[in-house]
Amino acid sequence: MALQTPEIRAQARRIGFHLAGVASVAQTYDDEYPERLEKWLSQGYQAEMGWMENPKRRDILQVFPGARSVISLGLNYYTNHRRREDAEYGKIARYGWGRDYHRVLSKKLKEFSFWLTAQDPGVETRFYVDTGPVSDKLWAQRAGLGWIGKNSNLISRGYGSWLFLGEILINVDLEPDRPHSQHCGTCRRCLDACPTGALPEPFVVDSRRCIAYHTIENRAETLPSNVSPELQGWVAGCDICQEVCPWNIRFARETDVEDFQPYPDNLAPKLTELAQLEREDWERRFPASALRRIKPAQWRRNARANLESQGNNGASADHAGDFI
Ligand code: B12
Ligand code: SF4
Numbered sequence: 257m258a259l260q261t262p263e264i265r266a267q268a269r270r271i272g273f274h275l276a277g278v279a280s281v282a283q284t285y286d287d288e289y290p291e292r293l294e295k296w297l298s299q300g301y302q303a304e305m306g307w308m309e310n311p312k313r314r315d316i317l318q319v320f321p322g323a324r325s326v327i328s329l330g331l332n333y334y335t336n337h338r339r340r341e342d343a344e345y346g347k348i349a350r351y352g353w354g355r356d357y358h359r360v361l362s363k364k365l366k367e368f369s370f371w372l373t374a375q376d377p378g379v380e381t382r383f384y385v386d387t388g389p390v391s392d393k394l395w396a397q398r399a400g401l402g403w404i405g406k407n408s409n410l411i412s413r414g415y416g417s418w419l420f421l422g423e424i425l426i427n428v429d430l431e432p433d434r435p436h437s438q439h440c441g442t443c444r445r446c447l448d449a450c451p452t453g454a455l456p457e458p459f460v461v462d463s464r465r466c467i468a469y470h471t472i473e474n475r476a477e478t479l480p481s482n483v484s485p486e487l488q489g490w491v492a493g494c495d496i497c498q499e500v501c502p503w504n505i506r507f508a509r510e511t512d513v514e515d516f517q518p519y520p521d522n523l524a525p526k527l528t529e530l531a532q533l534e535r536e537d538w539e540r541r542f543p544a545s546a547l548r549r550i551k552p553a554q555w556r557r558n559a560r561a562n563l564e565s566q567g568n569n570g571a572s573a574d575h576a577g578d579f580i
């Protein structure tokens with residue numbers, strides 16, 4: 257049976273994906289992606305994420321030479337829970353509340369790949385969910401799932417930007433969907449809300465100033481002095497530029513993926529507890545979680561930086577634990 261886009265979309269739904277679309281590898285898209293990636297790198301916006309410089313990121317055929325189409329897939333992760341906003345609690349971004357999205361999406365992508373290859377013995381696939389040098393957002397926009405907003409996240413009409421993205425590269429020419437149009441208009445709420453100026457221009461994130469980068473990826477002992485005082489309680493990622501987005505305010509929808517229900521400790525973690533987090537407690541709090549990327553020393557550093565910026569009667573970070 258020859259694979260057709262409508263049948264692929266139907267199978268994506270059966271497997272539990274919320275959004276699916278197809279982009280063509282051979283087609284020329286007018287999103288100027290290679291130039292924009294180049295400029296982003298030349299400005300040093302990747303900070304210490306050296307892996308962003310991998311040349312394969314510029315050309316999908318270097319990732320999978322047989323690729324003819326990209327099936328892009330989205331999974332809604334929004335739940336109706338609220339995090340505690342009081343100063344004594346640290347804020348964890350929604351992406352990390354429940355089970356690790358890499359695991360959840362990979363399982364579905366694997367099942368989908370099995371199905372695709374079972375349709376025809378000549379079919380070959382590769383799948384990624386932030387697990388290779390492939391831009392998940394770019395292919396999602398090309399495949400019509402949504403548009404890249406000025407906050408740099410992919411926003412969909414059906415779910416806002418609370419979506420994890422993955423894709424299957426396939427050696428079959430499929431009928432492509434139309435790339436999604438832009439719907440940010442004159443809005444600039446995200447740009448104005450970012451406390452550290454990490455969105456120096458629309459669509460562009462300077463990781464060197466981004467709270468999400470520093471709380472998750474930065475492994476240094478201390479956080480930069482221009483970021484630390486602006487953390488506003490964030491200890492793992494940052495959702496500010498998504499929470500202010502009108503598309504999220506209007507269109508966020510409770511997910512049906514049980515795995516994304518928050519682990520109990522992730523909605524209101526006490527800063528004083530995180531400031532003393534040791535390996536054993538880290539293992540207990542974050543099983544099969546994307547937050548394991550943040551090691552115990554980073555949790556302590558992030559929590560202490562927040563406690564320091566709250567003043568805490570001028571105490572030094574080394575004594576943050578004394579305030580319990
Ligand atoms: C590196 C990375 C980061 C870095 C850098 C963020 C960034 N925006 O580049 C850091 C650590 C800061 C980060 C943070 C977050 N991340 Co992240 N991250 C990635 C990763 C690995 C690569 C992104 C990338 O290629 N960046 C490089 C630049 C060049 O590309 P770009 O962001 O696509 O930006 C270009 C376009 O916007 C383009 N552009 C498009 N239109 C236009 C128009 C104009 C006029 C211009 C000038 C430019 C332009 O130009 C930009 C270059 O300047 C992807 C996974 C993947 N493999 O793709 C996840 C990914 C983007 N992250 C994700 C998430 C969830 C987050 C966080 C929300 C987590 C959190 N809550 O803390 C934050 C969001 C921060 C933000 N505002 O973007 C999701 C996003 C899902 C979605 N719906 O969009 C992804 C796709 C992972 C996944 N598989 O689901 N992330
Ligand atoms: S994640 Fe936070 S720090 Fe980073 S760009 Fe968005 S609002 Fe700014």
Ligand code: SF4
Nearest residue numbers: 405406440443446501
């Ligand atoms: S807040 Fe406004 S400008 Fe920013 S991503 Fe949402 S719609 Fe676009």
